[in-house]
Every structure is written in C-alpha cells, then in structure tokens.
Amino acid sequence: MTPLLELRGVEVGFPVRGGGVARAVDGVDLAIEAGEVLALVGESGCGKTTLARTIVGLERPDLGEVRFEGEPVARRGRALREYRRRVQMVFQDPAGALNPRQTIYEAVAEGVRIQKVPGNEEALVADALSRAGLRPPERFFPLYPYEVSGGQRQRVVIAGAMVVGPSLLVADEPVSSLDASVRGEILELMLGLVRETGVSILVVTHDLGLAWNIADRVAVMYLGRIVEQGTTEELLGDPKHPYTAALLSVVPEAGVREPQILAGETPDPVRIPSGCRFHPRCPLYVSGEAARLGIEERCRTEDPPLAPVRGGRQVAACHATAATAGVAG
C-alpha cells in the first residue's frame, strides 16, 4: 500500500553568515501511513522543525522529493494549494500562531476562505470549533486569542487546521507550551481525531514520554538524519541505536537504566562530523567498545545506512548494531 506521505533523500540547508551551509535536514527517508501517529523525536538542532516545515510547504527541499499519495508534490499552482489542504500544521506556540487582532471566528474562517472550502462558512467554523472541544462554539466566535486559556488556544489552532479537511496533521511540539495537567486533553483530542476522521498525525517533539503516550511509530532524528525508526514498543523498549538508548536512559522514570549522559551538546549543523555523525559523542565509540568490535575506523569514515534490525520493520543507522546483528545471525 502506498504510504500517505513519503520523503526520499530530502535535504534542506540554510546559508550561514560567514560562508558555509547549515544542513538542517541532511538526507531523510520517511514514510507515513494513513491513519497512523508517527512521532519524530529529537533534540533542538536536529532539524525536526525544518523537516516539519518542509512537509507543509513552508520550506523547499534542496534535494530529494516529497511524495503525497504516490505523486510528487507540486511546487506551485492549484495542485500545491490542494496539497496544502490535505496537509496542515499545528504550531508549537498557540499564542504566536494566532493573529492577536483577529477573533477566533476569523482565525478558523481564514482557512475556509483561502481554501474556498464549499459550504456555509459559519456552520463550518462552528462545527470545527465544536469538534475541537470548544462548546458552545458561538460563545467563542467574537473572542480574541488573549481572552482564552492556552489549552483553548491550541484547540482553536487545531480547529483551524481540521476545518479544511486534511489527511495529515503535522504537529510541532503541540503541547510543550501548555501546562502539564492540560496536555492530556489536547492529546486525547488529537487521538480522537485520528479515530473519527482517519487523519494521520506526525508529531514532532523532544519528549519521548509523549511518543510513548500517543504514537504508533517513532523516528529518532540526530543532526539532520533519521538514526532509528520502528514501532513505539520496539524502539522505546529495546533501542538499537546508541543515541536512542542514551536519550531513554536520561528520561526520568524511564526504568532502571543506568543514565548515559552524553558529553557536550549537539554539534553545529554547519560542521557535521565525518563518517557516522554521532561518533564523537557515541558512548560506544568514546568508551572503546567500538574499537573492541573492530568498527572504530568505520564509525569515523563511513556513514551508516538505515539498516533493518532483527529482520523486522525497525531500522537503525549504526555500525555497531549492524555488526552485532550480523554476529547474532
């Protein structure tokens, strides 16, 4: 079955002052199926937000292609507009995502008007707000964004995205700016939308707990590349990439793993390390385990491809994993 959205070798770079290019997205292959929730997990600087923006058309890939329902995504014209209707974004900061001079009605109606969604505008807006949990919707029509709470603002943003009838929602840190006790309701709303309308959701987040909470599959991103992918249970239960393992180990209450706190911070995307981009911080490399496995040279010089682990759908880009998997047979 063709995936709903497919990315092949997508690269997005930004010129940096003083010469050089920051390769925010450095060759990403990703596929999202219909009706699934995929969590794209990574720390700041890994390129996940750039990737999300590229998917919704706010950035243009320098290389590679984005395919929607099997067809390459248009670059302009009516076809692009149609793509924009099918793929919508939920933003990280609901206060910033809504024009403070527009009422909630106008914020939701904006999509209807731009996309020329057929039907009675008022009814569409009321329905979208209602499905997003804001009832009675008429009460919210004349209000300004600053007059409602953070959770309600995010519902407005979700309503605005859903009113045009998308097949894919890209949610960039949808709950990180909300109070902890309020997050559950928004997440419940999003899962409900998947169940009711069959929409797929790509959740971009740094929070592994969030992935465990709502995602069917997880992809881990580091310095512009996807380094591991798999179902939530597999990936978070038995990570095969040392970066994923390290991230999991430092999440509080994630189990009894010994915390592997990596040294330093994610390098600048202008100077991506040679070979495996993770090797300077990789616990296996730094501790000498890689040398012991005889792959140290390869870690430094060869960029490991995403390879299947234990023959299943889980994939990881690591020489050590490939080596041990090979040994295990």
Place this chain on the structure above:
Amino acid sequence: MRGAVATSATRIAWLRRRRAVTGAWRDYRRSRTGMIGLAVLVLAGLVALGAPLLADEGDLRAVNAIDNPSWAPPSEFGPLGTDNLGRSVWAQFVWGSRISLLVGLAATVLAIVIGTVVGISAGFVGGRFGGVLMRGTEWFLVIPFLPLAIVLAAVLGPSIENIILVIGITSWPGTARLIRAQVLTLKERLYVDRSRAFGASGRHLMGRHILPNVMPLVLANTTLTVPIAILSETTLSFLGLGDPTRASWGKMLEEAFRAGAITREAWWYFLPPGLGIMLVVLAFTLCGQALEAILDPRLRERRS
C-alpha cells in the same frame, strides 16, 4: 445561505473593529498629555477653519491697511496690534494658521504615502529589490534637508504646492525605514506562517496580517511627522523661500525679523506666530506619543 453567513461574519468583524476603536479611545483618554495635546489641536483646527469668522481676509492686504497705524501694540489696535505696514497681526495670525497647518498636513501625507509604499515594498518583497529601495532611501536620508530644500525651492519657484513637494520629498525616508523594520518583524510571525500553510497569496498576507499591524504604526508616525513638516515650512518661509503672496506663521516671523520687530520690541508681531508654532508642534508630538504607546504592537499584544 451565503447571505446569512455574510451578516454573521461581517457582524463579527464590525464588532471587532468597534471594540478596537473604543478600546483605543479609552486607553488614549488615560494619557493626560495626550488629551492636552488633543485639546490644543482641536483649538488650532477651529482657529484655522474659523478664520473667515475671526478676521477679515481683506485685512491682510497692505493696500487696505494704509490708514492703520504701523507698529501699533495690541492696546491700541485689534487683539494683536499691527505690523510695520499697518496690517492686522491678528488677521495674519488667524489666516496664517491655515497655511502652516495645511502645508504641514499635506506635506506629511505626501511623505507618509511615499514612505509607507517604499517601506512595505522593501520589507515585503525583500531580496535585491528591497535592497535597492533601501539604498535609495538612505541616499535621501543622507542629503541635508536645508540645502536640498533651498535648491528645490529655487528651481521650482516659491509657491505653496512646491513647498509641500519639497518637504514631502525630504521627509519620507524616516517613515520608510520604520515601516520596513515593522514589516520584516511581522513577516516572521508564526501566524503569517500559518496563513502561508493554508496557501495564502501574498495579497492575502498583506491585507490580512501585514497591513493591519503596520497601519497603527503609520498613524503614530504620521502624527509625529506633522510637526516636522510644520517646522520645515516655518524654516523655509523664514528663509524667504515661501509663497510671498500668502501669510503663514513662518512668513510672519520672516517679515518681523526683516522689519526689525525684535529691536523695536514689537513682541505682538513675532511672539504669537512663534508660540503658535511651538504649541501646535508640541501638541502633535504629545498626541503622537500617546498614540504610539497605545498602538505599539508589542504593548498591545500583552494587553489582557
């Protein structure tokens, strides 16, 4: 059912605009200096508009003033005495207010229109086009006002229209830079991205998100540019570049100076126009500051 939709959506838009205006007025009222400035402006406006009622235009002509005593202080003749040719200073003051305010406002409108168009274009389009526009703006900014104004006035000839043109052409760069900076900030806002994600055209972004957030700044900037224009007119008239056939406060000062009113201590000739200019300029500045405080988007968004 399009009709019903229109009424509800437009009703909401109308309610929103009314709320914004009444809210802004309520905030403005809180500023004491703003209210003082507004009062002075209303007074000046009334004087300018009511000129025909307050003084006879004929009194401005020297030929009608032959029989009047010259250099007469207010105690002897009229509310403000007479000048060196016996003309009523009061008439000049009242009718001169018209020219000063008219030139100030007209020149400002010209400057604001040019500045806003350039600023928005440079900011919104950006790239090389924006760069070229900004280099042009800086060129105008760097040219010293007075020499340019003198040259232009000399070339074009002294008339009200030309004065307006001269001031307008030299005052727009400040506005252009301000507007461009604001547009650049607005372009980066998340709600603009959201609109783009819907597939909004440049026209929609401009009309819905950029312009409404830029216009208040334009309004505040306008209110602060008017005093500059009035002072520029005063300067040009004082230097003799103004329209010799029309009375203006600047021209009054020029004639007073030339006729030696200061050595004669004929305060009633140069004090009224000087004070008039000062008060009107101050009033516009106070209003502009009060407006800026209300309409500055950074402060506005925090309001709750």
Place this chain on the structure above:
Amino acid sequence: MSTAPQAARPLLSVRDLSVTYPGAGEGVPAVRGVSLDVAAGETLGLAGESGCGKSTLAGAILRLLPRGTEVTGEVLLDGEDVLTMRPGRLRAVRWTELAIVLQGAMHSLNPVQRIGAQIAEAIELHEPGLGRGEVRGRVAELLELVGIPAGRAQDYPHRFSGGQRQRVLIALALACRPRLLIADEPTTALDVMVQAQVLRLLARLQDELGLAILFVTHDLSTLASVCRRIAVMYAGRIVEEGPSGEVFRTPAHPYTRALAAAFPVIGDPAFRMHPSGLPGDPPDPRDLPSGCPFHPRCALAQPECPAIDVRLRPAGPGRAAACVLVEPS
C-alpha cells in the same frame, strides 16, 4: 506531621508565608499560607503549574518581589527571619547564605560583559577585601566547578549555548558559597540531555559542597529522581508533601495524581494510547473557587468540597495532603 526526631534546626524554615500582589479590591493572593522546611544539604522539590505561586514563593524568600507586595509570615534562615532583616543584614545574607537562579535566567546575563567579570562582580560586592588575583582564582574555581573550562571566563554570553549559560548562572549563584540555592525552573528550556547534565551537576554540588537546594519546577518527573522530598503547590497552597518517590508513585491528593499521570512512564502499558489530563485550567489567583480550590477539576470531588477550605492533614509517615478524602492514619 513528621514523626522523625528533628536532629537539628532546618536551614530554611518558611512559616505560614502569604504573598498578596496589589490589585483590584483586596489584591491578588499568589501565596496563601505556605510552610516548608529545608534541612542543610537537603534537596526539596516544589512542583506546580502556572499560577500556583511557586515562583512568587521563591522570590519572596529572598525578598525580591516588587514594592507594594504584601508579604506576611516568617522566613527563618537558621532561626533568623529574612522578612524582618534590616537592609544591611539582608544584603549581607543575600548571595552569601541564600542564592537564587531565576526562571528565564538564561537571558539575564549582561550581553556586553564578559562572564568572568560578571561572576567577579558578585564576589567583589560581598567580599570587597579580596585582591584581584584572589577574585580571579575564585572565578576560575567556580567555572571549573560547573564544568566550564576556566579559560572561557574571557568570553561573552552569546558565545555560550543555553546549557552552558545555565551553568554560568549556577556558578554566579554559588559565587559567595551560599548554603541554600533556590533554583526556579533551571532546566525547563533545555534539551533532555543537557537537562540531565545540569541535574547531574546540581547533585554533585550537593555532595561536594553540602549545598541545600530548593528546586522549583512544573516537571514532577524530574523532581522524583532529583529530590528527596517533594511539595506540590496548587492555587497558592501546598496540597501535598512527602518523600519524592512515594508522592510520585502513590500520590495522596487527586491533583498530584493527575499531575503525575501527565508524565507518562515509558514502558508502562497503562500510558500507551491513554493520554491523561484534567479538564479546565489551573485557577486564576484573582478568581479562586470556594472551599478546596481544586474541586472544579477533581474527579473525586465530594459534596462538601466547595464548602470546606481543607488544609494539610497527615497521610502517612512524613506525608501530608490537603484533601477531605485523606483519612488521618
């Protein structure tokens, strides 16, 4: 409440502290009668969401609140009340006994002053007799203590990453060797790996310097692994307190239970596809509900909850909770 014998007087003892901001009518009650103790060398976690008063409490302890704020109660530092100290004594005590790392502090470093100079400034303010060389030595020592090479004292703040700036602020707070550090959301804006680094640093400082820490945050899961005891704040009051592990795993107060549930435990099937949150929003201090402030959002609300302003009652050894459902054991 605590059945263990008090060996020594606690280092910090807050007694019935109330803070009211000036506002309409009677003012805005941000903190309403909070009492807590921090023993020397101990870490106490203070958890709560926006509007609960935790940041106000942190500021009140050091008397950093704006003029016009009404503060009642006692803040006993080794028996001496900070709130009634004369200005000279307060200045002497601030930074040398009690120090604070404020929320959003990453942005409060002076951008045009080298960080070494900023730390030196703090030292010189409190110990004017020290020679230049001695001060420089102390600065180098402090930077090494927080894991920053001493040579970087010459750098300006913009040359440091977010995590490094946070460490600089910790170094700044420790400049005069205080005995208690109040950390208000010290890791909130940081990536999970950098967060782990900073937390490990704080734990090490606690060990090496015998530093007591009052750790204020909304992230309950962080507190569970870092602090020995936790207090949970809601609507200006402490609604639960006790040993951190117990409070997180078996909360006694319904709010704590809901807050804990908002942080999914990876690997625990109970959290799979089951987002859990509270309806409504954290209460506005200007408009608090009657009786128990949590009752409008509480799933276990009893008929008497809107009427009874319930206070902390014993809920086990070393534990207390402010809920009518808690039976004194």
